[in-house]
Amino acid sequence: MKREMAKKVVCIAAFGMMLPLAAQAADEDLMLKIEKLSKEVADLKGSVKKVEDKSIGKWLTIGGDYRFRVDSLHGQTSAYTNAMAVNAYLSNPLNGVNPLTGPTPAQFGAAMAYAAVPATKPKNETLYTNKFGLDLHAKATQDVTVNVKLAMYKSFGSQGTEATTGTYFADRVGVMDGTIGHVPSSSLLDVDRAYATWSNIADQPVWFSVGRRPSTDGAPSNLRSNRERPGNGGTPALLVDYAFDGMTLGWAPDIEMLPGAYAKVCYGRGFDSGFKTSTNSLKDTDMLGIAIIPYETDPLRVWLQWNRGFDIFDASAMSSTSFGMPFSASTNLGSIDWYGAGAMSTLKNIGPGSLNFFTDFGLSITHPSSNTSNGLGLLTNTFDGIFAGQAPSTSSKTGWALYAGLRYDLPSKTKIGFEFNHGSENWIPFTPASDDMWTAKLGTRGNVFEPYIIQELNLKPISSYFAKAFFKLGYQYYDFEYTGSNNWVGAPVKISSIQPTTALMMAPVKTAHDIYGTFEVKF
Numbered sequence: 001m002k003r004e005m006a007k008k009v010v011c012i013a014a015f016g017m018m019l020p021l022a023a024q025a026a027d028e029d030l031m032l033k034i035e036k037l038s039k040e041v042a043d044l045k046g047s048v049k050k051v052e053d054k055s056i057g058k059w060l061t062i063g064g065d066y067r068f069r070v071d072s073l074h075g076q077t078s079a080y081t082n083a084m085a086v087n088a089y090l091s092n093p094l095n096g097v098n099p100l101t102g103p104t105p106a107q108f109g110a111a112m113a114y115a116a117v118p119a120t121k122p123k124n125e126t127l128y129t130n131k132f133g134l135d136l137h138a139k140a141t142q143d144v145t146v147n148v149k150l151a152m153y154k155s156f157g158s159q160g161t162e163a164t165t166g167t168y169f170a171d172r173v174g175v176m177d178g179t180i181g182h183v184p185s186s187s188l189l190d191v192d193r194a195y196a197t198w199s200n201i202a203d204q205p206v207w208f209s210v211g212r213r214p215s216t217d218g219a220p221s222n223l224r225s226n227r228e229r230p231g232n233g234g235t236p237a238l239l240v241d242y243a244f245d246g247m248t249l250g251w252a253p254d255i256e257m258l259p260g261a262y263a264k265v266c267y268g269r270g271f272d273s274g275f276k277t278s279t280n281s282l283k284d285t286d287m288l289g290i291a292i293i294p295y296e297t298d299p300l301r302v303w304l305q306w307n308r309g310f311d312i313f314d315a316s317a318m319s320s321t322s323f324g325m326p327f328s329a330s331t332n333l334g335s336i337d338w339y340g341a342g343a344m345s346t347l348k349n350i351g352p353g354s355l356n357f358f359t360d361f362g363l364s365i366t367h368p369s370s371n372t373s374n375g376l377g378l379l380t381n382t383f384d385g386i387f388a389g390q391a392p393s394t395s396s397k398t399g400w401a402l403y404a405g406l407r408y409d410l411p412s413k414t415k416i417g418f419e420f421n422h423g424s425e426n427w428i429p430f431t432p433a434s435d436d437m438w439t440a441k442l443g444t445r446g447n448v449f450e451p452y453i454i455q456e457l458n459l460k461p462i463s464s465y466f467a468k469a470f471f472k473l474g475y476q477y478y479d480f481e482y483t484g485s486n487n488w489v490g491a492p493v494k495i496s497s498i499q500p501t502t503a504l505m506m507a508p509v510k511t512a513h514d515i516y517g518t519f520e521v522k523f
Contacts, residue, residue, distance in 0.1 A: 061137040063464055067520045071127040071437050075168070075512040077120050078495065083383040083503040085115035087374070108387075116500060117507065127163060127437065128156035129184050133192070143200045147214070151181030151192035159186045168507050169439035170487035171432035178242035178270070182216060182433035192216075192243060205254065209233070210247040213268060215240055216433045219301065220344045220358035223407045224417055225435070226454050226470060226520070229301070232262055235291070236305050238362045238403045238421075238442050239340045241431035244268030244287060260296030265289070270430075271313050271329060283311040283332050287430075298346065305340040309430065312336060314373035314489055333378040333489065334368040338429065342403075350408075357406040364399045364428050366488070376490035376505075379426055383490075383503035393491075399427030403442060405450075413456035413470075421448050425482045425492050432486060438478060438512045443486035446495075447479040463523040471519055478512040 089111040090097050097103045103111065136148040155163035164184045165172050175185045181192040195211025214233040221237040222229055232250060235241075246268030255261055266289040273282035289307040296302070313329035342360030368378035375386040380393040405419035423445045434440035441448040452474030461467035482492035483504060490505060498508050 059139040062135070063137075063466075063523055064132070064134040065520065065522045066133075067129075067131040067518055069129045069131065069516060069518045071124070071129075071514055071516045073122075073124045073127060073437060073512070073514050075122045075438070076510045077122065077168075078498045078508045078510055079119040079500040080117055080498055080508055081112055081501055081503045082115040082117050083505055084374075086111045086383075086387075086503060089114045112501060112503075115503075118500075120507070122166065122168070122507075122509075124163070129164075130154055130156070130187075132189075133181075134189070140196075144196065144198050146196045147193060148191070149193035149214075150189045152187055152189045153181055153184050154187050155184045158184075161185050164437060166507075168509050169485060170489070170506070171434075171440055171443065172438070176432060178216075178244060179433045180243070182241075182243070182435060205252040207250045207252075208248070209250070211245070213244045213246050213248070213266070215242060215244045215246075215266075215268065217241070217435075219303070220342065220360060220403075220405065221434075223344075223356055223358070223405065224419060224450070224452060224474075226415065226456075226468075226472070227522070228466060232264070232293070235266075235289070236303055236340045236342060236360060236362075237431070237434070238342070238360045238401060239305055239307055239338045239429050239431075240287075240289075241429075241434045241440065241442070242270070243433055244270065246287070258294050260301075261294050262296075263290070263292045266291065270309065273313075273329070282313070282329060285313050285332070286310045299348075300343065300345045302343045303341070305338070307338040307430075309336045309338075312378060312488060314371075314376075331371045331373055332369065333371055333373065334366060336367065336378070336428065336430075336488065337365045339363040339365075353408055353410040355406060355408050358404065360403040362401045362403070362427075362429060364401075364426070366397045366426070366428070368394045368396065370394055373489055374505075378488055379428060379484075380491050382493060383505070385491075387503060397426040399424045399445075401427045401429070401442065413458055415454040415456070417452050417454070419448075419450045419452075422446070423485070425494075428484075428486070428488045436476065437514055437516070438476070438509075440486050441476060441478070444478060444480065445483070445485045445492055446481035449477045449479075451475055467523045469519075469521045471517070473517045474515075476512075476514040476516070478509070480509055480511065483508050 089095055090103050097107050131153045134150040138146045140146055161174055165174055175183055180190045191212060193212050193214055195209055195213060197207055197209040199207040201208060214230065215235045218230055218234040218237040246266060248264050248266045250262055250264035252262035268287040269284060270287055271285035273284050274280060287307060287309050292304040294302055311332040312334060314331050314333050315329055340362045342358065344358035347355045366378045368380055372381060372392050375381060377392055377394060379397040380395060401421060401423040403421040405417060407415055407417035409415045421442055425445060427445055429443050431440040431443050434442060452472060454470055454472045456468055456470040459469060480495055482494055484490060484492040495508060495510050
């Protein structure tokens with residue numbers, strides 16, 4: 001019995017010793033399962049994070065703007081003689097002009113009488129327009145982004161340019177490549193901008209950008225349009241307002257004494273002349289520019305700019321018309337240099353609000369070739385001189401312009417502004433895409449005065465931080481001193497000297513008024 005009892009005790013003791021070992025084995029198995037499950041959860045979290053990082057909201061930003069605008073336009077022209085009509089009369093075989101000997105004095109007098117145009121008061125009392133833009137900003141890869149702006153701009157009741165174009169100004173005879181979406185035309189949603197930017201090249205503050213450039217709506221015009229500053233892709237509005245296709249190489253060094261400073265070299269193609277053939281010897285029209293912004297902060301921005309336009313064409317190569325005839329490039333008239341310097345600043349706590357103000361100066365210098373278009377060169381030669389048998393001129397012309405303005409912002413979200421610009425006799429910028437109905441005001445040879453008031457709605461932004469809705473009421477008064485505003489073809493003529501027998505290509509507008517109002521939404 002004692003022996004059997006001893007065996008039982010030994011067995012019980014052995015079994016008791018095995019229990020912890022079994023429990024330990026079970027615990028190890030459980031831990032392995034837990035570790036495996038934890039790894040699977042971590043992998044799942046990583047996968048979810050990758051999916052989240054590639055979701056649309058992480059790499060694509062969508063914004064845009066809508067504007068309804070009403071304009072009331074009134075102008076005053078001087079009596080003159082339509083030079084193109086004179087040529088058309090003398091070229092008509094039915095009028096008996098001998099092409100070898102030219103017109104007789106009587107025939108020339110008849111042509112002048114036929115082409116006489118009396119003084120008129122052109123007007124469009126209620127012009128309604130719709131403007132829409134859609135902005136897309138995509139982060140494609142590390143340091144590479146793509147920016148796109150689609151734009152539509154049209155007059156109510158029209159799918160063409162008839163409501164806003166005429167024979168008054170060269171930049172408003174039709175739509176050019178660089179003005180699509182900036183001059184009222186049709187309801188088509190065209191590509192206004194599309195460019196890719198590679199930043200942080202070689203881990204340096206250097207960027208390269210190529211495509212349809214953000215070379216419109218530049219500073220300081222953002223004040224009157226109630227937009228944010230255009231950033232380092234913009235151009236000074238006084239010199240350039242045209243949608244170029246081209247490229248930029250920029251550098252933004254970190255200089256303590258010059259916060260926000262950067263410089264860039266820009267190239268653009270303004271007109272491609274196509275295949276060179278026995279009947280086409282036209283050269284391409286290109287633009288090269290250097291921008292230096294030595295100082296850019298919230299309270300102060302300073303800019304310096306030089307541009308050169310090479311082989312400027314004589315007329316739009318698009319579907320514009322003048323005097324009922326298609327107008328296309330036929331020759332290269334020469335080159336133009338532009339120089340600009342300006343600054344804009346903001347002073348806070350000036351009375352109850354903030355004061356924004358700017359001043360900008362521009363210089364244009366022409367380098368005409370010996371080529372002429374209908375006898376007219378690059379800011380040289382008048383029709384009167386041509387009819388009198390004078391030899392074509394190739395002298396260089398220098399023009400200048402001053403642009404200044406201010407805007408006072410009140411806590412009530414009311415913004416009151418005023419702008420003034422003056423252009424000299426030979427001033428010629430490259431601004432046909434400017435959003436002015438009569439003509440690009442910054443290309444005026446004379447004076448333009450523009451007061452305006454903006455009232456933003458006190459509503460909470462939802463679509464983006466910069467979203468806003470506002471009304472704007474403004475008035476533009478043009479006082480023209482010379483003909484040819486925004487036109488680089490032909491010599492300017494002093495408005496006060498124009499007689500009914502003065503031969504001109506376009507109707508000479510003496511004064512023009514535009515009372516306008518808008519309702520705008522930026523999202």
